[in-house]
Every structure is written in C-alpha cells, then in structure tokens.
Amino acid sequence: MKFSLCDAMRYIKAYEVGRPPTSSKYDLAIRLRTPKNGPAVRNRVELPHVVNSSTRVCVICPPDSKHAKQAVDSGASLVGEETVFDAVKAGRIDFDKCICHVDSERKLKQAGVARMLGPRGLMPSEKLGTVTKDVKAAVGAMIGGSEYREKLGVIRCAVGQLGFTPEEMQSNIREFMSAIKRDIAQLSDRISKDVHEVVSISLKHRPLLSRSWLTMF
Known part of the structure; x- marks a missing residue:
C-alpha cells in the first residue's frame, strides 16, 4: 500500500x-x-536536522591540548591518547565514531589498535576525513551528520x-x-x-x- x-x-x-x-x-x-x-558511492552528509543525536564520538588527540578542550566542548564522549588505546585494547569500545588529530596519527598507528577498530569501521583515515587538523568541525560533522555507503x-x-x-x-x-x-x-x-x-x-x-x-x- x-x-x-x-x-x-x-x-x-x-x-x-x-x-x-x-x-x-x-x-x-x-x-x-x-x-x-x-x-x-560512499560519503557523509550533514543534514539540516540532526538524526543521530545520540552518536558517541571518540577523539584521539593530546589530552592536555587545545584540541582536547575543543573536542569536549563540541560533544565528544571520549578524548585522549593512551587512555583511548588502553580502553580499545581492553575491549571497551564505547563509541560510535572515531576521529584522530594529525598530531596523534603516528601514535595511533603505533598503538596496534587498527585490528580492533578497522573491522568496526572506526579506524580514522585521511581518506574518510577522520584524520584532521580541525577537531571542532569534525566532531560537529560526526554528531550532526549521517554516513552512507552503496552496497549492492x-x-x-x-x-x-x-x-x-x-x-x-x-x-x-x-x-x-x-x-x-x-x-x-x-x-x-x-x-x-x-x-x-x-x-x-x-x-x-x-x-x-x-x-x-x-x-x-
């Protein structure tokens, strides 16, 4: 009908x-x-009206940096470097999206968490725009945006x-x-x-x- x-x-x-x-x-x-x-076709779109308002965003960045403060102020639920890596290795992946600041990209690659984050689609990458210099904008896009991907x-x-x-x-x-x-x-x-x-x-x-x-x- x-x-x-x-x-x-x-x-x-x-x-x-x-x-x-x-x-x-x-x-x-x-x-x-x-x-x-x-x-x-694969991308992310910021819709005029937020749909996934409960999205939990993790930001990997130096914990005492201005980027960490921006991440928290923008609504990120988990912020840091070693604390994030330790949580992931322990199986506590309590977030839906993950962003990495460029200053922490090397530490992310050395942390050995790709095998845990990758299969879940949570491993940050430059191609997807989740390795970034602008944490504030990235978190806002994650919380206010929706991802889509063509399948079959x-x-x-x-x-x-x-x-x-x-x-x-x-x-x-x-x-x-x-x-x-x-x-x-x-x-x-x-x-x-x-x-x-x-x-x-x-x-x-x-x-x-x-x-x-x-x-x-």
Missing part, C-alpha cells in the same frame, strides 16, 4: 504513540542504476526521527538526494551511474512508502 509522506508519518506516530520522539529513526533506501564491480547498488541512510515533522523530513531528504547526486557527478565520465528509484522509507525496518512520494519534493 502506498501513502503520501504526510499520511504515512501521521499513521506511524499514531502507531508508535508513547515512544520517545528520538527512539526510532526513518531509514531511506535508494536504488542506483550502476555497472557491476564499479566504484561504490543500494544506499541506505537514516534521514529522520519519529518526532520529526514532514517539513523536517522533506528538508533532510532533499539534502540527502542532493548529496548522492553530487557524489555521482564527481565520478569519472566513463562510469555510468544514476539514481534509479526510492526503494522504501521505513521505521524499524517496516516498509512504509514507495518511490511515488518523491514527486512531493
């Missing part, structure tokens, strides 16, 4: 009445028309919370779609890739909508 975005959100809120407004997330799935074995021709990303209004959802979806199109535009001209359809938008993995509602945007 198909619903407009506004109607679907109204039904969902009625069904989920009593739940905290930030407890459930709307998940958008985009199917791409893409060649097999081609490069995958489909990109999934959380674009809203249960308590969002339709207008907030529309704003986030517009920005998410624009980000994907920018990523595609940056690929080589020899690579044919474009947005094919919106597979669904769901809350807690329950299908809600089909591509028909995209005409609203």
Whole structure:
C-alpha cells in the first residue's frame, strides 16, 4: 500500500504513540542504476536536522591540548591518547565514531589498535576525513551528520526521527538526494551511474512508502 509522506508519518506516530520522539529513526533506501564491480558511492552528509543525536564520538588527540578542550566542548564522549588505546585494547569500545588529530596519527598507528577498530569501521583515515587538523568541525560533522555507503547498488541512510515533522523530513531528504547526486557527478565520465528509484522509507525496518512520494519534493 502506498501513502503520501504526510499520511504515512501521521499513521506511524499514531502507531508508535508513547515512544520517545528520538527512539526510532526513518531509514531511506535508494536504488542506483550502476555497472557491476564499479566504484561504490560512499560519503557523509550533514543534514539540516540532526538524526543521530545520540552518536558517541571518540577523539584521539593530546589530552592536555587545545584540541582536547575543543573536542569536549563540541560533544565528544571520549578524548585522549593512551587512555583511548588502553580502553580499545581492553575491549571497551564505547563509541560510535572515531576521529584522530594529525598530531596523534603516528601514535595511533603505533598503538596496534587498527585490528580492533578497522573491522568496526572506526579506524580514522585521511581518506574518510577522520584524520584532521580541525577537531571542532569534525566532531560537529560526526554528531550532526549521517554516513552512507552503496552496497549492492543500494544506499541506505537514516534521514529522520519519529518526532520529526514532514517539513523536517522533506528538508533532510532533499539534502540527502542532493548529496548522492553530487557524489555521482564527481565520478569519472566513463562510469555510468544514476539514481534509479526510492526503494522504501521505513521505521524499524517496516516498509512504509514507495518511490511515488518523491514527486512531493
């Protein structure tokens, strides 16, 4: 069954009445028309309205530096060098994202934690922008941003919370779609890739909508 975005959100809120407004997330799935074995779209986008407000960010930087203070003031939940390395080695990985200041990159590589952070997608790298000079901006982007990655021709990303209004959802979806199109535009001209359809938008993995509602945007 198909619903407009506004109607679907109204039904969902009625069904989920009593739940905290930030407890459930709307998940958008985009199917791409893409060649097999081609490069995958992967990036992070800062949406107009924060979705993952509970994201725990770890910042690896000199503990007594100005960068450490900036990290704490920006909302990082764990800051330091040796304390972070010791926690990771002990299996206490109590964070969802990890950033490393350039001054601590050598210590990070020497700490021997890549084998624990890597499989979880938490190992900082310059390619992903998680090894940085600007800790404040990086933490803000992590807390206020959403990561996405193409898998088998489909990109999934959380674009809203249960308590969002339709207008907030529309704003986030517009920005998410624009980000994907920018990523595609940056690929080589020899690579044919474009947005094919919106597979669904769901809350807690329950299908809600089909591509028909995209005409609203």
